[in-house]
Amino acid sequence: MPRIDDPAHDREAGIADATPDTTRIDDIRIKAVRALVAPAVLLEELPVTSAVEAVVERGRDDIAAVLHGRDDRLIAVVGPCSIHDHDQAMQYARLLAGAARELADALVVVMRVYFEKPRTTVGWKGYINDPHLDGSFHINEGLRRARRLLLDISALGLPAGTEYLDLLSPQYLADLVAWGAIGARTTESQSHRQLASGLSCPVGFKNGTDGGVQVAADAVVAAGSPHAFMGMTKMGVAAIFETRGNADCHVILRGGKAPNYDAQAVDAACAVLRKAGLREQVMIDCSHANSAKQPRRQMDVARDIAARVAEGDRRISGVMIESHLREGRQDLRPGQPLLPGVSITDACLGWDDTLPLLRDLAQAVRTRRAARG
Ligand SMILES: O=C[C@H](O)[C@H](O)COP(=O)(O)O
C-alpha cells in the first residue's frame, strides 16, 4: 500500500470521494477530508441488546463495588495488547469467559479489548484506525468492527475494557464498555481527564511513562470534577458537553524508569493518593515497564502481587495482564501472513500461562478473605 500522502494511496485503498482541499491559507496540510459515519447510524445498525446491557451494567457495578470497598474481590483486566482479528479475539474471549465463571467468587474479570494504540513515535494505531492492517485507514469499517466485537464479547457474559485515546470514538462504543483506561501518554491531558469525567464506566489512569504517580492522582481528582468542553453528539453534530464528574476513577501502576509494583512502590503511590485526598488503592499493570516488556516477567509480577494480597494487602484493587492465545509478539509486515493468536503490538503472555496465574490470584483473594473471617 502506498504511503497516505502518495496520490496512488486512495485509489489503491478503494477510497472514493476523497475531497482535496483547495484553499490557500487554511488546511494547507490537510490532504483530504473523508466522510465519517455518524455514531447514531452505527448504534442503529448494531444496537445493544438487553442481555448485553445487563452484562455491561453488572461489570461496571462490580468494578465500582471493588473500588469503593463494598466487594473484596480483585479486578483482573486481562487480554491482548491490541485487537487485530475478530475471530481470534472471540477465541480468546471464550477461554477468558470460562475462567471468569470459574473464578467469579474471587475475581472480577474484564477482557482487555484495546482498539486504539498510542505510539511512542509512529506505527499501526489499532483496529479502528486501520482495520485492514495495511495503511488503508478504513476508519468507518474499523468503528463498525469494533462495535460488533464488543457486542459479541459482552454476549458471552464477559465485560469488556478498552483504552480511550481518540476523543470522538467513545460516542460509537462507550455504551458497550464496562471499564476504561487512559494511557500513560495521555493521563496528563486535560481533554482525556474531561472525557473520563463524563464516561459512564469506571476509569483507570496509568502513571506517566517516567513512572510519575502524581499525574495519575491529579487525573483522578480532575476526572472526579464536573467539566464543560466541546465534543460531538451521537448525530455527529458539534456540541458543548457538561459532565457530572466520575467518582469511579483510580490509578494504575505500570512502571516507568523503574518498575513500581512492589510493596514500597505501592506505599509511595498510596502516600501520593492520601495527600490528594483520594482512596488509597491501586491497580497494578503486570506488563509494560513493570515487566520491561518481557511477557513472562508478568508471571513474577502477578505472583508477587498474589503473595501480598494473600498476606492481607487491601490496597491492591486490581491487576492488568497482557495475554493472547499464544505467547510473544510479531512484526506487522505488509503483504506477509501473520501467525494466528500472536500480538502485533506488545508481547503477551500465552493463554496456557495466563490461566494458572488467574487461579493463583483468585486463591490469594480467598486466603485474604479467610484470614479476615
Ligand atoms: O501497549 C502498547 C505500547 O506499549 C504503546 O502503545 C507504545 O508502543 P510503541 O512504543 O511500540 O509505539
Ligand SMILES: C=C(OP(=O)(O)O)C(=O)O
Ligand atoms: C498503551 C498501554 O499502556 P501504557 O499507556 O501504560 O503504555 C496499554 O495498556 O496498552
